[in-house]
Amino acid sequence: MPKKTPEEIKKEVRKLISDITEVPEKDLKEDAKFVEDLGIDSMMALEIVASLEKKYKVVIPEDEIPNVRSLANVYQILEKLINK
Amino acid sequence: MQKRYTVFLTGATGLVASYLLKILLQQGNFVYCLARSKDGISAGERVTSLLKFWDKNTPTENLRVLDGDVTLPGLGIKKEKEEVASNAEIIYHSAALAELRSPLDVISKINVEGTNNILEFALGCKKLKKLNHISTAFVIGDRKGVNFTEDMLQEGQGFYNTYEQTKYEAEILVKNYVKKGINISIFRPSMVMGDFKEGRTNSFRLFYEPIHFFSRGIYEEFPADDNGFHNLINIDTVAQALFLLGDRGEQATYHLVSKEEVRIKELFGLAADFFGFKMPKCTPLSKFDFSQWTPVQKLLAEPYIPYFNYNTKFVSERTHAVLKEYGFSFPKIDKSNLTRIFEYCRRRGYIK
Numbered sequence: 175m176p177k178k179t180p181e182e183i184k185k186e187v188r189k190l191i192s193d194i195t196e197v198p199e200k201d202l203k204e205d206a207k208f209v210e211d212l213g214i215d216s217m218m219a220l221e222i223v224a225s226l227e228k229k230y231k232v233v234i235p236e237d238e239i240p241n242v243r244s245l246a247n248v249y250q251i252l253e254k255l256i257n258k
Numbered sequence: 259m260q261k262r263y264t265v266f267l268t269g270a271t272g273l274v275a276s277y278l279l280k281i282l283l284q285q286g287n288f289v290y291c292l293a294r295s296k297d298g299i300s301a302g303e304r305v306t307s308l309l310k311f312w313d314k315n316t317p318t319e320n321l322r323v324l325d326g327d328v329t330l331p332g333l334g335i336k337k338e339k340e341e342v343a344s345n346a347e348i349i350y351h352s353a354a355l356a357e358l359r360s361p362l363d364v365i366s367k368i369n370v371e372g373t374n375n376i377l378e379f380a381l382g383c384k385k386l387k388k389l390n391h392i393s394t395a396f397v398i399g400d401r402k403g404v405n406f407t408e409d410m411l412q413e414g415q416g417f418y419n420t421y422e423q424t425k426y427e428a429e430i431l432v433k434n435y436v437k438k439g440i441n442i443s444i445f446r447p448s449m450v451m452g453d454f455k456e457g458r459t460n461s462f463r464l465f466y467e468p469i470h471f472f473s474r475g476i477y478e479e480f481p482a483d484d485n486g487f488h489n490l491i492n493i494d495t496v497a498q499a500l501f502l503l504g505d506r507g508e509q510a511t512y513h514l515v516s517k518e519e520v521r522i523k524e525l526f527g528l529a530a531d532f533f534g535f536k537m538p539k540c541t542p543l544s545k546f547d548f549s550q551w552t553p554v555q556k557l558l559a560e561p562y563i564p565y566f567n568y569n570t571k572f573v574s575e576r577t578h579a580v581l582k583e584y585g586f587s588f589p590k591i592d593k594s595n596l597t598r599i600f601e602y603c604r605r606r607g608y609i610k
Contacts, residue, residue, distance in 0.1 A: 221558060227552055
């Protein structure tokens with residue numbers, strides 16, 4: 175499978191998060207924190223991460239879970255796992 | 259309630275008390291609401307916007323919102339404290355954190371200390387006829403397979419989460435204040451969902467959350483007992499029962515629950531058909547292989563697993579008999595009732 179560019183991943187991730195949370199894609203700024211800025215609760219945040227795992231067929235390691243607090247964190251972790 | 263009263267209500271920014279507030283105001287009661295301001299939105303705005311959500315024509319001339327907090331000594335209301343204490347005839351205490359993952363110290367502050375503060379406040383209310391404490395049927399905790407009656411509480415149970423535990427502790431506290439002379443009734447709703455007519459709710463929590471994550475196809479297989487069941491109840495009927503029983507003379511505990519449970523398989527099967535997702539394969543908890551799950555899948559599912567393996571019956575004969583005196587009964591949680599709940603989820607875009 176060809177490697178996805180960071181931009182492609184970001185676009186897909188924004189769409190998926192917007193789908194789950196009903197937060198419009200335009201409000202999903204890169205530095206937006208899930209809980210503080212987007213009003214996403216911990217359950218929703220876990221659902222996002224679990225959906226991303228399924229979509230990209232990756233497993234987020236347990237010790238990375240507490241680090242998933244913003245979109246930027248998600249991009250970082252995914253890029254590392256997808257293009258490994 | 260048979261008369262119009264001056265009511266003191268907590269929790270009106272939450273699901274149950276916001277609906278109750280609507281009924282209280284529509285029935286001509288004068289209501290003091292204790293609420294917090296949050297995220298730059300004033301207590302008054304939070305309470306009235308929820309009221310309007312339920313019914314934009316709810317009269318508000320008999321509503322006084324007090325910016326305060328059940329966790330603060332004196333409830334954080336300095337100015338109005340004397341006024342409320344002199345006038346309140348009925349108290350409904352519904353303020354609580356209904357959260358399955360909350361650390362004990364955080365949730366305890368609201369659910370236990372908050373209740374304590376309200377009870378202390380009630381001691382000073384000169385005209386008080388009744389304090390109604392909103393609890394939950396889940397105070398029975400992990401006592402599996404029992405028939406949980408209104409008279410039971412301390413059954414040597416453990417708890418699946420800090421919510422159950424702190425609501426239980428609050429009930430114990432309440433019992434102590436009965437001894438101090440306050441006339442108190444306890445109300446234990448089961449799992450509250452949207453209203454009967456349209457499935458409306460302002461809170462897609464608890465019951466809704468597993469449907470949401472199942473709809474994302476996150477799980478192929480889920481630990482669920484084929485014989486497990488949920489007791490579900492519509493928000494409007496819970497609030498109506500609270501209103502009707504709010505000034506009863508006798509002290510009692512009421513189970514605001516449906517007479518019949520819904521089998522978990524049937525419930526989620528209906529949801530799967532409605533939303534068009536594939537229901538995960540249900541495997542008994544004892545045979546479930548958790549190693550198939552990623553750490554995130556485990557964390558996400560954990561709080562809900564006990565309720566997928568739930569077989570405690572909430573007995574409610576006495577409550578239903580009392581409600582019958584008012585010509586009131588809870589509607590059945592059948593396919594058409596649940597379909598309206600699902601339709602509302604779709605209409606609001608909560609589940610696509």
